[in-house]
Every structure is written in C-alpha cells, then in structure tokens.
Amino acid sequence: MSRRRPLPGFSRRGRRLCPSAQLSSYRGKHFEVVVPKGTDWPPGIQAQTKPGASQSEERRGAGAGASRALWKARRLSLTADSRKSQLRFSGASCCDTLPARPPPDEPAPLLREDPAAPPRLRYTIPEELGRGSLVGPLARDLGLSPAELPARKLRLATATKRQLQYFTVSGQNGNLYMSERLDREEMCGEAASCSVSFEALVQNPLNVFHVEVAIQDVNDNAPRFLRDNFQLEINELTSPGARFALGMAEDPDVGSNSLQGYELEANGYFAVEVKESPDGSKFAELVLRRALDREREASLRLVLTALDGGDPPRSGTAQLCINVTDANDNAPVFAQDRYRATLREDAPPGSTVVIVSASDADAGTNARITYRFGKMPAKVLQKFVVDAESGMITLKETLDFEDTRGYTLLVEVKDGGGLLAHCEVEVEVLDVNDNAPDVILTSVSSPVPEDAPAGTVVALLNVDDPDSGENGEVLCELSGKSPLSLVSSSGGSYKVVTASTLDREQVSEYNVTVRAADGGSPALCSSAVLWLRVLDVNDNAPVFAEARYSARVPENNAEGALVLRVRAWDADWGQNARVRYRLGEGRVRGAPLSSYVSVEAETGALYALRSFDYEEVREVGLWVRAEDGGAPALSSNVSVRLVIVDENDNAPQVLYPPAASVALAEIPESTSRGAILFPPCLPGCDPCLVSAAGEGGFVPPGTAFVLPGMSKLAKLKAESRFSVADGTDSRQQLRARLRAQGMKPRPA
The missing domain is CATH 2.60.40.60 (Cadherins)
Structure with a gap:
C-alpha cells in the first residue's frame, strides 16, 4: 500500500478540513499523510511538524477567532489501533479524528481526474446495493452547498432510461443515491470492467459534468453445475492415468470471483484436474490414480465441488456416481495426436475436412467408440460438424479467409466404457481470389x-x-x-x-x-x-483564313461601300478566342490610310471611306491586325491589296489625222500582209480596247484591214499593221471611226 491516493477530505462533524491531503504511505498500523504547501488550516488546528522542524515554521491558532495560517508541506501521523485510525492535530483545544475506513453510510470514494479535462466525477460502488444506498455526495463534489441547490437545479440528464433507473439525486442535500438494486452480471455480463455513465446538469449558470459509477463485482454468485448428478461406469481394468470428462460449472461473476477450480471428495482412487478450453473456461477431468477392484468396491459416490476465488469463496457441488464394471481395460487411442487439414474458403458446405481415426483394443460394447467435439467457441461449432460413427469432419457453413484464416478443433473419442481420448485438428483456410480490387x-x-x-x-x-x-x-x-x-x-x-x-x-x-x-x-x-477537363491557356494567335487578301474596287465607288471582309479564327477557347480587328498605320498620296478605308473591329469588314479615282490612285496596300482577348493578347497581321478598276469616264482623242481631215494611203497590190498602212494613232486617257469600224458599224470578218485590239491595261503600240489581198489594183479611201470599248462607248 505504498502508492499515493487522494483522500476525500478530513471530516469533523460534516465539515471539510483539509481536502488536499494525500495518503503517502502505510506501514503496519502507521499512515503518513502529506499536506501540500499553502494549506489553509481551520482556526484552532495545527499540524505537528516532523522532528527537527524550526520553531518559525509552526504557527498555532488562538482559537476559533484566530486568523488562519498557511502551512508548508507537513507529514502527519495517522496511527491505527484495532478499531479505527485517528489523525491527531495539536491545537488549542481540539483533536479531530479520521476513520481509517468510511462506515457504510459514508459515500463511495471520489476519484478526481485531470483538472485540464472536462469536468468528470467517478464513484466506485459494489453491486447489489439496495434502494436508497448512498453513492456519493454529488453536490458537494461539484462544489455546491445545500443553499445553492434550489437555484442550481441539480439533476441527471443525457443518459439512457436503463442507466437512469438505477440512480437518483436528492433535491435536499444533492447526494447521489441508488434508486434500485443493480446486478453487475445482468448489466455487463462477463466483461472485465463495468460502469454506468451519465451527465449531471446544473443551471444558473448552466454546466454539465460527466459522472461515471464503476460497479465492482461482488461475489454474489456461487458456481453451479448444469447437472446435479454425473453417472460414470468405469471398468475395473482401467489403467491408472485414464481420464474421464466431467461436467463444467458456471459462475457469472468475473475476475477472482469467477470459477477458479474444482475439488473432489477425498478417496483412494480418483483425483480431479482442472483443464482450460480454448475460450478460457475451466472444466474438470476425473483422473484415475489407482486401479479399481470391483470385488472390493463396486461403486463410489463422491462429491465434486466447484470453487470461485471470492473472499470468502463460494462453491457448488454435484454428485459423482461411479459404477465399476468389468473388462473395459483399454481406452481409445487416436491414430494421431494432431491432425492438419487445408480447406479453400470457397469450399461448399458438406465438404470433407478430415477424417480422424481412433481405435480401442477391447471387444464388443467396450470397443464401440463415438466421436464428438470438445469444448470450443460457439462460432467454431457453427462451422464444422463431426460424424459420431466415422469421425468424418465436414464443413457446416461457408468459410471466409478474410474473416478467419484458421481453426483449431478439439475432438473427443469415447468408448462404450466411458474412456476418453482427445486430439486436435488444425484447419488452415486457403485464400481464394474472391474479391475484386x-x-x-x-x-x-x-x-x-x-x-x-x-x-x-x-x-x-x-x-x-x-x-x-x-x-x-x-x-x-x-x-x-x-x-x-x-x-x-x-x-x-x-x-x-x-x-x-x-x-x-x-x-x-x-x-x-x-x-x-x-x-x-x-x-x-x-x-x-x-x-x-483541360483549361484553356492563350497559346494560339489568331490565324487569317487567307495568307493575303486582294479586291478590285471600281473607281467612282460610293463612300462607305463594303470592299471586302477579312476573317481570322483563334484555336483557343472563350475570351482567349475572341478576335478583334484593327487597321495598320499607313498613308496614301500623303493622306492617312484611315481616311481612305476603315475596318469593323468585330466582323473584319473593310469599308471605303471615299470615292476612288483611277486616274489618281490605281492601287492601295494596307495591313489588318487580328488580336485575341487573352492576357497578354496575341495577334497576327495580313496584307490587303486594293486594285482600283478604271471606268470609261474619259472619251478617246484622235490626234492623227487631225480633225476634219482624211488620211490617205496608197497601197500597192503586192503589199504584203502586215505592212504599215497608217502611222499609229495615240489613244485617249483611258487605256481601253480600241477597234476600227466602217460606216455601218464594226468591220465584219474578211475586211481589208483592222486596227488591232489592245488589252485593257496596255497602250496602243507605236504602229498598227493590217493586210489587203483582194486581187485588184485599185485605190480605196477608208473613213475610220475609233471606239473605246467600255461600259458606255464614247465616239471620237
């Protein structure tokens, strides 16, 4: 008892004196209590210092009205006689005592936890407390005085109905009481620890405290056999060391209060040994220590006692009725002490796991053996079944490697005389690829x-x-x-x-x-x-549909006339693909390009801002820029060539022969084809296709001479050639008229 534990406080007529005192050690009948520095002692109480303490460290109260003194850490003697322990304080006229163990009407010890954690109280009580039994001074441990209880409205909350049915809090003193008897085995079964948790709620101000009541097991259940009598028949020739299975006792208590062992009434033949099954439960085996003699003793009646570990221990008994028979002097023997088998997890129910085999050297009924499973967990018994006659173990339910990878089966064989043998079967479950990733x-x-x-x-x-x-x-x-x-x-x-x-x-x-x-x-x-999804980045500049653009614009066009459209597209998306157009810088005949043409930003339409005159401007070259909406923006340029088309807005002029005169030429009959007839006639300002015609219109095919036509963009040559070949030797006078072939002919 050397560990230090908190004390609930020193009590003197219901008044707390030193709630911070701690039990330091216990040696025989002597306790040491440590009182921390700064303890505020009540008036009239003085702790006795250790031998050798300086007088300056001691301060005595002068009575109930004296001021309280703060004390450094003291060690107080707590001496226990045969009835109770007393903690003695030296004071003016008082001597307070602290019982070594609280009487039954005192509250259960309060265990306080880390103050940094949420408010939490823990009480420990034994099970089977009756209605009205005190659990603990809940209000006091929460720091509430009786006068505060009406306003703070202490109550229990946030617990299930089953939890609240066992506890109640008094509205008068704030103590926590049992409202009905609590059975630990009924509540927690065989669990190692058992507790009930609920919340204590106070108001004004609102606060909540976690309360946990630990239920200590009380040895209130005695071990009990499932049967009161066990009948055994044992042959007189059974060899010492033979074992016989006996019934198992049950005890719902836990820990040391649970079933601990078995005892057999003293006799000269048998002893009992305690065996433990795979699930931890204990069962008894009867062991023959000395050979039987039926002629001397034909039957035995013994008392088998099951004991728990309580203080005092409890027990349960059963009668063993042993009849001694003749001849069965051989116990069954398994071919192997341990069998091993493997089984795929997808094996269907009914699949054979393994066949265990045992033999008995006896004959007749004594040699008849039966197989069964020994004590095993229920979940194992659900999976396998053993045939009593053949010893074949088969699968009862499907297996799952991911749940359990192997089983250990305990198989018993019993002959007709009651002799037993055991073996183990280890079943390894083989994984099957039955789960997709x-x-x-x-x-x-x-x-x-x-x-x-x-x-x-x-x-x-x-x-x-x-x-x-x-x-x-x-x-x-x-x-x-x-x-x-x-x-x-x-x-x-x-x-x-x-x-x-x-x-x-x-x-x-x-x-x-x-x-x-x-x-x-x-x-x-x-x-x-x-x-x-791929997010667009402005990594593509606009691309024009054509590498270069050109258009023919007739002169004398209307102002604002659509000349052409440029079009560019951007492979990007959204704002990055939005294209706008603008005109590049330039000049025409000294004037800004923007005074001649304009481009629409959204559509790329190019408009003429003035009427063109072929005789002044025959061609306009410019650049159009396409720019996207990215940041930063990307752009590209394209060249545009505008060709001004001449219109027949000027009449031709005949410079030779002079006006009102006739040009005569004498042509020898032998003149070869292509000879010069007249000197060249210079055209007017418009370089149009010019042809010669007679009085009645254009010269029909087969005429004596022609004035060759000129291309639209070429001037007349320096001379014109024609040929005459009609076979006559006569002179001809021709009257010629020049026509300029345009949109509207103009005579000259």
Whole structure:
C-alpha cells in the first residue's frame, strides 16, 4: 500500500478540513499523510511538524477567532489501533479524528481526474446495493452547498432510461443515491470492467459534468453445475492415468470471483484436474490414480465441488456416481495426436475436412467408440460438424479467409466404457481470389491548365484487395491513349500525373479508365472512370483564313461601300478566342490610310471611306491586325491589296489625222500582209480596247484591214499593221471611226 491516493477530505462533524491531503504511505498500523504547501488550516488546528522542524515554521491558532495560517508541506501521523485510525492535530483545544475506513453510510470514494479535462466525477460502488444506498455526495463534489441547490437545479440528464433507473439525486442535500438494486452480471455480463455513465446538469449558470459509477463485482454468485448428478461406469481394468470428462460449472461473476477450480471428495482412487478450453473456461477431468477392484468396491459416490476465488469463496457441488464394471481395460487411442487439414474458403458446405481415426483394443460394447467435439467457441461449432460413427469432419457453413484464416478443433473419442481420448485438428483456410480490387478516386484536380508541366499531379486514387498473396497483389493501369500516367506511392495509393504537356486545342477533355487487376488466376478486375477537363491557356494567335487578301474596287465607288471582309479564327477557347480587328498605320498620296478605308473591329469588314479615282490612285496596300482577348493578347497581321478598276469616264482623242481631215494611203497590190498602212494613232486617257469600224458599224470578218485590239491595261503600240489581198489594183479611201470599248462607248 505504498502508492499515493487522494483522500476525500478530513471530516469533523460534516465539515471539510483539509481536502488536499494525500495518503503517502502505510506501514503496519502507521499512515503518513502529506499536506501540500499553502494549506489553509481551520482556526484552532495545527499540524505537528516532523522532528527537527524550526520553531518559525509552526504557527498555532488562538482559537476559533484566530486568523488562519498557511502551512508548508507537513507529514502527519495517522496511527491505527484495532478499531479505527485517528489523525491527531495539536491545537488549542481540539483533536479531530479520521476513520481509517468510511462506515457504510459514508459515500463511495471520489476519484478526481485531470483538472485540464472536462469536468468528470467517478464513484466506485459494489453491486447489489439496495434502494436508497448512498453513492456519493454529488453536490458537494461539484462544489455546491445545500443553499445553492434550489437555484442550481441539480439533476441527471443525457443518459439512457436503463442507466437512469438505477440512480437518483436528492433535491435536499444533492447526494447521489441508488434508486434500485443493480446486478453487475445482468448489466455487463462477463466483461472485465463495468460502469454506468451519465451527465449531471446544473443551471444558473448552466454546466454539465460527466459522472461515471464503476460497479465492482461482488461475489454474489456461487458456481453451479448444469447437472446435479454425473453417472460414470468405469471398468475395473482401467489403467491408472485414464481420464474421464466431467461436467463444467458456471459462475457469472468475473475476475477472482469467477470459477477458479474444482475439488473432489477425498478417496483412494480418483483425483480431479482442472483443464482450460480454448475460450478460457475451466472444466474438470476425473483422473484415475489407482486401479479399481470391483470385488472390493463396486461403486463410489463422491462429491465434486466447484470453487470461485471470492473472499470468502463460494462453491457448488454435484454428485459423482461411479459404477465399476468389468473388462473395459483399454481406452481409445487416436491414430494421431494432431491432425492438419487445408480447406479453400470457397469450399461448399458438406465438404470433407478430415477424417480422424481412433481405435480401442477391447471387444464388443467396450470397443464401440463415438466421436464428438470438445469444448470450443460457439462460432467454431457453427462451422464444422463431426460424424459420431466415422469421425468424418465436414464443413457446416461457408468459410471466409478474410474473416478467419484458421481453426483449431478439439475432438473427443469415447468408448462404450466411458474412456476418453482427445486430439486436435488444425484447419488452415486457403485464400481464394474472391474479391475484386476496389478502386477509389480520393481526389481529382479538374480542370488542369493546358500549360501544366509534365509530372503535374491531377488525381489521387487508392486500390485495395482484401485477398492475400498474389490474389491481393494489384496492378493498375490507365486504359486508352492519353498524356497521363500512373505513379505508385505506397500502401495501394497511386498518383495520376501528366506524362507530357497538354493541348486543349487538340483534346479538351479526357475520360480515362483506371483499371485494376489482381494477381489471381483468373484475375479479377475493377475500374473507375477519371474525367478530366483541360483549361484553356492563350497559346494560339489568331490565324487569317487567307495568307493575303486582294479586291478590285471600281473607281467612282460610293463612300462607305463594303470592299471586302477579312476573317481570322483563334484555336483557343472563350475570351482567349475572341478576335478583334484593327487597321495598320499607313498613308496614301500623303493622306492617312484611315481616311481612305476603315475596318469593323468585330466582323473584319473593310469599308471605303471615299470615292476612288483611277486616274489618281490605281492601287492601295494596307495591313489588318487580328488580336485575341487573352492576357497578354496575341495577334497576327495580313496584307490587303486594293486594285482600283478604271471606268470609261474619259472619251478617246484622235490626234492623227487631225480633225476634219482624211488620211490617205496608197497601197500597192503586192503589199504584203502586215505592212504599215497608217502611222499609229495615240489613244485617249483611258487605256481601253480600241477597234476600227466602217460606216455601218464594226468591220465584219474578211475586211481589208483592222486596227488591232489592245488589252485593257496596255497602250496602243507605236504602229498598227493590217493586210489587203483582194486581187485588184485599185485605190480605196477608208473613213475610220475609233471606239473605246467600255461600259458606255464614247465616239471620237
């Protein structure tokens, strides 16, 4: 008893004197109590200091009215006589005592926990307390005085109905009482620890305290056999050392109060040994110590006693009626002490596990043996069954490797004379690939910028397969073609990362299937779909539909006339793909280009701002810029060429022959084709197609001469050629008229 425990406080007529005192040690009848520094002693009470303490450390109270003194740590003697222990204080005229053990009407010890934790009280009581028994001074331990109880409204709350049915709190003194008898075995069964928890609620201000009442087991149950009598028939030739199974007693108490062993009434033949089954329960085996003699003693009646470990112990008895028979002098013997078997977890019920075999050297009834299972947990007995005649153990229910990987079966064989033998069967459950991998996407980062570098983590996933060995080894892969790859982490975790740069303009989203396959044969597979959207980045400049643009604009056009449209598109998306157009800088005949043409920002339409004159401006070259809406913006330029088309707005002029004159030419009959007839005629200002015509209109085919036509953009040559070949030797006078072939002919 050397460990230190808190005391509930020193009591003197119901008044707390030193709640912080601690029991330091116990030696024989002598206790030492440690009082911490700073203890505020009541008036008239003085602790006796250790021998050798300085006089300055002692302060005596001068009576009830004296001021209290703060004391340094003291050691107080607590001496126990045969009836009670007393704690003696030296004071003016008082001597207070502290009982070594609280009387029955005193509260259960209060255990206070760490003050940093939420408010918590713990009481310990024995089971079977009657109605009205005190559990503890709840109000006092919560720091509430009786005068505060009406206002604070102490009550029990937040507990189940079953928990509250055992306890009640007094509205007068705030003590916690039993409201009905509590049976630990009924509440907690065979659990090692048993407690009831509920909340204590006070108001004004509102506060809640956790209260736990630990229920100590009381040895209130005696061991009890399931049968009052056990009948055994044992052959007189049974060899010493033979064992016989006896019934097992039950005791619902726990710990040391539970069943501890068995005793057999003194006799000259038998002893009892305690055996422990796999589940921890104890059963008795009767052991023959000396050979029997039926002629001397044909039967025995012995008392078998089961004992628990209580103080005092309790016991239960059963009668053993042993009849001594003749001839069965051989106990059954198993072929093996231990059998081993393996069974696949997918084996159907009814499958044979193993066949145990035993033999008995006796004959007749004494050699007839039967098999059965020994004491085993219920869940094991649910899985297997043994045939009493053949010893064949078969599967009763399906197995699950992931739940239990092996079983140990205890098999007994009994012959006709009651002799027993035991063996163990170890059943190993073999894993079968009956679980497909489970693929769980734990995190997905979508959308992913298309300029994300290679190795960027876009998703996390976890793969689990509860099977074992190769059946639980999982291989993951991404199906389909994508710039993604899987990187294994640890413990079945994977990262999905970019294997290369992304291009939203090529693929804007990915639907990737994560496929997981285990190593079983055949392999089981599962999959999960990862949907990933690619976020656009402004990485594409606008592109014009044509490398260059040109248009023919007739002169004398209307102001504001549409000349042409330029069009550009951007492979990006959203704002990054929005294209606007603007005109490049330039000048025409000294004037700003913007005074001649304009471009519409949204549509790319190019308009003429003035009427063009071919005789002044025959061609206009300019640049149009297309710019997207990204930040920063990207742009591209295209050249535009405007060709001004001449119109027939000027009449031709005949410079030779002069006006009102005739040009005559003498042409020899032998003049060869292509000879010059007239000197060249210079055209007017418009370089149009010019032709010669007679009085009646254009010269028909086969005429004596023609004035060759000129191309639209070329001037007349320096000379014109024609040929005459009609076979005559006559002179001809021609009257010619020049026509300029335009939109509206003009004569000259």
